[in-house]
Amino acid sequence: MVLMGVSAGKRILLIIGGGIAAYKSLELIRRLRQKGHFVRAVMAEAAQRFITKLSAGSLTGETVYDDLFALTDEAAMGHIELSRDADLVVVAPATADMLAKMAHGLADDLASTLLLATDKKILAAPAMNVRMWLHPATARNAGILRRDGIAFIGPEDGAMACGEFGPGRMSEPEAILAAIEEMLASDTKIPLPAALSGQAANALAGRRVIVTSGPTHEPLDPVRYIGNRSSGKQGHAIAAAAAAAGAEVVLISGPVALADPKGVTAIHVNTALEMLREVEAALPADIFIGAAAVADWRPAEISTAKLKKDTGNGIPLPLAKNPDILATVGRRPKGRPALVAGFAAETEKLLENAQGKLAAKNCDLIVANEVGAESDVLGGDKNKVHILTGQGRESWPLMVKEEVARRLIAKLAGMLN
Ligand code: PMT
Numbered sequence: 306m307v308l309m310g311v312s313a314g315k316r317i318l319l320i321i322g323g324g325i326a327a328y329k330s331l332e333l334i335r336r337l338r339q340k341g342h343f344v345r346a347v348m349a350e351a352a353q354r355f356i357t358k359l360s361a362g363s364l365t366g367e368t369v370y371d372d373l374f375a376l377t378d379e380a381a382m383g384h385i386e387l388s389r390d391a392d393l394v395v396v397a398p399a400t401a402d403m404l405a406k407m408a409h410g411l412a413d414d415l416a417s418t419l420l421l422a423t424d425k426k427i428l429a430a431p432a433m434n435v436r437m438w439l440h441p442a443t444a445r446n447a448g449i450l451r452r453d454g455i456a457f458i459g460p461e462d463g464a465m466a467c468g469e470f471g472p473g474r475m476s477e478p479e480a481i482l483a484a485i486e487e488m489l490a491s492d493t494k495i496p497l498p499a500a501l502s503g504q505a506a507n508a509l510a511g512r513r514v515i516v517t518s519g520p521t522h523e524p525l526d527p528v529r530y531i532g533n534r535s536s537g538k539q540g541h542a543i544a545a546a547a548a549a550a551g552a553e554v555v556l557i558s559g560p561v562a563l564a565d566p567k568g569v570t571a572i573h574v575n576t577a578l579e580m581l582r583e584v585e586a587a588l589p590a591d592i593f594i595g596a597a598a599v600a601d602w603r604p605a606e607i608s609t610a611k612l613k614k615d616t617g618n619g620i621p622l623p624l625a626k627n628p629d630i631l632a633t634v635g636r637r638p639k640g641r642p643a644l645v646a647g648f649a650a651e652t653e654k655l656l657e658n659a660q661g662k663l664a665a666k667n668c669d670l671i672v673a674n675e676v677g678a679e680s681d682v683l684g685g686d687k688n689k690v691h692i693l694t695g696q697g698r699e700s701w702p703l704m705v706k707e708e709v710a711r712r713l714i715a716k717l718a719g720m721l722n
Contacts, residue, residue: 315489316343318391318425320416321361323351325466326398326432326475331356333397333478334364340482345387347371349403349416373415388423393488396420398432398475401443407455408446428488430481431460435471445564451538452545452566454707457686458484487703508718510551513590515642516544517597517630519559521577525622526608530575533598534683537561539648540596542710544569547592550714555587559597577603577627584630589640592717595631595647596672598683603627635667644717646670652677656691656698663693669720670694672713692716 317337321330330346337344346361348371358369370387388394396403396416403416407429412418420427429450437443438460451457459476476484518540522530537558544556545566554569557580565571572587574580577599584593602624612620631647647668649659652675659673673691676682682689689703692713701712 314341314343315392316345316390317485318388318394318419318423319344319346319365320394320396320403320419321346321348321352321356322396322398322400322403322416322432323349323354324398324400324432324475325355327352327355329475329478330397331360331364333395333481334361336478336482337485338364338366340486343367345370345391347387347416347419349400350414351400370415373418385422388419388425391423391425393485394420394423394425394427395430395481395485396427397430397481399429400431401433401437401440401446404429404431404443404446404450408449408453426454426456426488428456428458428481428484430458430475431473432475433460433473434467435465435469435473438473439471448564451686451707452542452564454705454711456484456488456705456707490702507551508715508722509547509592512552512592512721513555514544514547514552514592514594515555515557515584515587515590516540516547516594517557517559517580517584517599518544519561519563520598521559521580521600521627522575523577523600523603523627524575524607525604526610526612528611531600531602531604532560533600535559535561535598536684537563538684538686539682539688539706539709540594541566542707543594543596543713544571546707546710546714547594549711550718552592555590557583557587557597559599576600577630581628581630581633584634588634588637588642590642591721592644592646593631593634593642594713594717595634595645597630598650599627599630601627629666631668632666644669644721646672646713646717649673650676650682656693659691659693663695670717672709694720 334344344365345367346365346369362369406417407420412421460472461474462472463474519537520533520535522532524530541563544554548554548568556569556571572583605623605625635645645668649662649671651658655673655675659671663671671693674682688706688709692699
């Protein structure tokens with residue numbers, strides 16, 4: 306029986322990397338076919354050490370491609386055509402080697418050539434030894450790919466085929482299928498705004514955009530600080546999307562473990578006071594976007610010596626209120642950016658509180674996102690947001706933060722122009 310999902314009948318190009326998890330990609334094909342999708346498989350040479358073309362081909366019901374130079378393949382379907390014909394490209398397993406090739410634009414076999422040639426969205430399901438995943442080179446490559454808009458699922462923690470334990474296991478086929486369906490559904494529900502597609506990719510050319518990102522760290526003594534779990538992924542993705550739309554971008558970031566996005570001027574700060582100072586120095590701008598999770602309070606005094614724990618039942622911690630950077634920019638009597646956009650991170654009464662912030666901070670747009678125990682927004686890869694403006698409200702489905710960023714930039718470009 307073929308079960309049709311909301312996004313049934315889509316064309317998936319599945320690139321199978323050379324790792325032990327390749328066997329799971331056979332189950333993924335089976336599940337995709339069961340949902341009514343068409344699957345074309347491309348196998349890296351090393352993948353054929355783990356599974357055969359015959360098994361993949363029997364499940365897809367299609368030719369399985371593996372050779373960049375095969376004339377017969379080329380006659381049947383050109384390689385570029387192969388990548389363009391898909392609705393979504395899925396790389397499972399995405400090995401460390403494949404991620405490295407993708408991040409650096411190498412194209413020395415069919416799989417990597419297709420990944421470089423495609424203009425379609427890509428979902429990668431990494432699978433590798435835990436040390437390979439945690440290696441700074443792989444972390445760097447994954448960071449580059451995330452900023453390029455590649456979506457990731459996994460890897461998961463668990464026991465590995467090599468006997469080690471930790472992150473590196475490929476996500477289960479069921480979870481990959483859910484991620485695929487989500488990406489297909491978000492695409493069909495909200496087409497990419499015209500402002501960022503094709504020839505309009507320069508929607509912010511000649512414009513200056515300031516973005517804040519990440520947490521602030523408010524020092525308590527030489528070793529401790531008050532902070533929060535913001536990773537900077539959302540703010541950095543917004544800065545990258547604004548740069549991709551042709552803007553001159555200044556990114557003012559609190560302490561994060563992310564590399565600076567390409568093509569932006571990045572300024573690194575620690576505290577809210579430093580962030581405000583750098584924002585004011587970076588003005589004027591056409592658009593200001595406050596995505597940082599700025600600490601509302603800071604220790605009123607910073608101890609010059611490390612606070613000792615043997616001080617009885619505790620230590621008093623007087624706090625001083627930090628300035629509100631977004632409200633300061635939004636309420637500027639002179640030199641206010643044409644558009645001021647902020648975020649609202651709420652654990653309850655999301656829309657009500659977000660609406661309050663739109664007015665109180667004199668913003669043109671507020672991105673409301675739910676944070677808290679149930680939500681993975683702080684630090685996670687995805688975000689489900691509501692966009693509030695003076696004209697009303699839009700609710701967007703759960704998307705990778707890069708996609709939220711691209712759509713937000715498209716929305717702001719539309720409002721500005
Ligand atoms: O960094 P990630 O891990 O990717 O997570 C993204 C995010 C959840 C941090 C991001 O999407 C987000 O919601 N950022 C704003 C977090 C926040 O501080 O929300 P808030 O509701 O407390 O503040 C509202 C707005 O005022 C925000 O735009 C904030 O930047 C700004 N603000 C707040 C306090 C302050 N002193 N100065 C400010 O500018």
